[in-house]
Structures are given as structure tokens and as C-alpha cells.
Amino acid sequence: MNLISDSPLLQVEQLSIQHGAQMILEPFDWVVQTGERWAILGANGAGKTSILHALLGIHAPSAQKIRLNGHKLNTMSVRQQAELRMWVPQRYEEPFTLTVAQALNCMTDDLNQEAADLILKQYGLFERAHHWVHTLSGGERQRLTWAMSAARLTAKTQLWLLDEPFAAQDLAWQDTLLKYLDSAPCAVIAAVHDLNQVSQFATHVLLIKKNVNQSAQVIKAGTLDEVMQIDILSQAYGVQLNYLQAEQGCWWQVES
Numbered sequence: 001m002n003l004i005s006d007s008p009l010l011q012v013e014q015l016s017i018q019h020g021a022q023m024i025l026e027p028f029d030w031v032v033q034t035g036e037r038w039a040i041l042g043a044n045g046a047g048k049t050s051i052l053h054a055l056l057g058i059h060a061p062s063a064q065k066i067r068l069n070g071h072k073l074n075t076m077s078v079r080q081q082a083e084l085r086m087w088v089p090q091r092y093e094e095p096f097t098l099t100v101a102q103a104l105n106c107m108t109d110d111l112n113q114e115a116a117d118l119i120l121k122q123y124g125l126f127e128r129a130h131h132w133v134h135t136l137s138g139g140e141r142q143r144l145t146w147a148m149s150a151a152r153l154t155a156k157t158q159l160w161l162l163d164e165p166f167a168a169q170d171l172a173w174q175d176t177l178l179k180y181l182d183s184a185p186c187a188v189i190a191a192v193h194d195l196n197q198v199s200q201f202a203t204h205v206l207l208i209k210k211n212v213n214q215s216a217q218v219i220k221a222g223t224l225d226e227v228m229q230i231d232i233l234s235q236a237y238g239v240q241l242n243y244l245q246a247e248q249g250c251w252w253q254v255e256s
């Protein structure tokens with residue numbers, strides 16, 4: 001299978017997500033082109049993680065509605081999918097007791113010591129290399145998930161999927177990690193909650209609105225200018241939002 005093609009990087013057609021009898025997300029279409037950086041926005045329980053899981057092939061019924069480089073996910077092997085994308089989950093649950101260095105080395109056979117040290121330094125974990133993963137702080141543990149995905153970065157990587165990747169980070173690390181995403185060598189799709197982080201890394205937004213019957217729908221997918229509007233975001237979150245205009249951008253908040 002030729003994994004390079006002229007098709008869009010990611011194409012989603014009439015994808016819906018259902019858990020048991022419960023419709024979580026109504027059918028939607030979505031196209032992501034090479035190099036684009038998407039933020040997925042929506043209230044708690046709207047379905048952001050469920051979309052990322054579908055893109056990862058974890059949600060099996062969705063696989064035939066999703067194409068990577070023109071190929072349906074259900075026709076690609078796990079290895080082929082893994083070559084194209086990196087994944088940063090909300091939290092890393094180690095399968096058994098591991099040190100930070102061992103967790104990193106589990107990701108690939110090709111990581112030499114120099115490259116491993118570089119990644120650990122990049123994510124502030126070098127001094128913790130020989131500590132047990134379960135002794136890390138919440139923020140360190142989350143940065144380990146970043147480091148583990150970075151260990152798998154190759155020239156073939158085209159898509160970086162991240163689930164609330166800044167949630168446990170202090171302000172300095174948020175800033176550093178936002179810059180890493182902004183300069184990522186591939187397309188990015190990240191589920192985030194902080195509207196003020198969106199313009200710091202994203203070029204596009206997929207916005208989900210939860211309905212009263214617990215299902216949700218994608219109400220807008222487009223560029224920052226098209227989606228980051230007061231009326232559209234207020235509708236999605238069910239609260240009146242506003243923003244303060246500042247020299248370097250704007251600051252979103254709930255209107256009191």
C-alpha cells in the first residue's frame with residue numbers, strides 16, 4: 001500500500017459515534033489537509049476524546065468512515081497507521097513498573113542514547129530518566145506521553161493527535177509545549193479546553209455542541225476566523241462568552 005497520495009491527509013465521511021445504544025456524536029464530514037493544525041473544541045462530554053479514538057482506530061465501527069491519505073482505516077494495518085501518526089493520550093498508564101527511560105525505549109527499537117537524552121531534555125525529564133513512572137508528578141507524567149510520542153517521530157509521520165495535552169502543565173510548560181505544536185513538522189489535531197490556547201497553535205477549529213438529549217453534533221469546522229466568533233462559541237458552550245481585545249490577540253472569558 002502506497003501511504004503517500006494526492007488525497008487529503010484525513011477525510012471523514014458521515015462519521016457518527018455511538019456507545020451501545022447511545023448516539024454520542026451525530027454524523028459529520030471533515031477534511032484535514034497536510035500541515036493544518038486543528039483544535040477540537042466542545043463542552044465536557046461533547047465527544048472530543050471519542051473523535052480522537054475513532055481516528056486512532058480504537059472505535060472499530062468508525063474505521064470505514066475515515067480515510068488516511070485516501071485509504072480507509074479498516075484496510076490499513078496497525079503498523080501502517082502507526083507510521084503515519086503519533087498519539088498523546090490524556091494520561092499514560094504504564095502496563096507494568098517502568099522507569100522513564102524504559103518507557104521511552106518501549107516506543108521504538110531505533111532510539112539511540114543520544115536521541116533519547118535529547119527528547120528527555122526537551123520535555124524536562126532528563127533528570128528523572130531513571131525514576132519510576134509512578135513517582136512522577138501529574139505534569140511530568142503528561143510530558144512523558146509527549147516524549148513517548150516524539151520518540152516515534154519519523155520522516156513518515158504526518159499527523160499528531162493529542163488529547164488535552166496542556167491540561168496538567170504549569171504556565172511555563174504550556175508556553176513551551178504550545179511552541180512545539182506550533183512548529184510541528186506534521187498536521188496536528190488536539191482536543192483542548194482553553195480557548196486562549198487555540199490561536200497559539202491552531203489554524204482550524206472543529207467545534208462540537210452537546211444537545212439536550214446527550215448526543216452532540218459538529219456545528220462548525222473551519223479556519224480560526226470562521227469559528228472563533230462570540231455567537232458561535234457561546235452557542236456551543238451554552239454560556240455567553242466574550243473576549244477582551246489585547247495588542248497580542250484576544251482573551252476569552254465567560255461574560256459575568
Ligand SMILES: Nc1ncnc2c1ncn2[C@@H]1O[C@H](COP(=O)(O)OP(=O)(O)OP(=O)(O)O)[C@@H](O)[C@H]1O
Pocket residue numbers: 019020024042043044045046047048049050051
Ligand atoms: N466506552 C464508553 N462507553 C459508553 N459511553 C462512553 C464511552 N466513552 C465515552 N462515553 C461517553 O461519550 C460521551 C463523550 O465522551 P468523550 O470522552 O468523548 O467526551 P469529551 O468531549 O472528550 O469530554 P471531556 O471534555 O470531559 O474530556 C460522554 O457522554 C461519555 O460518557
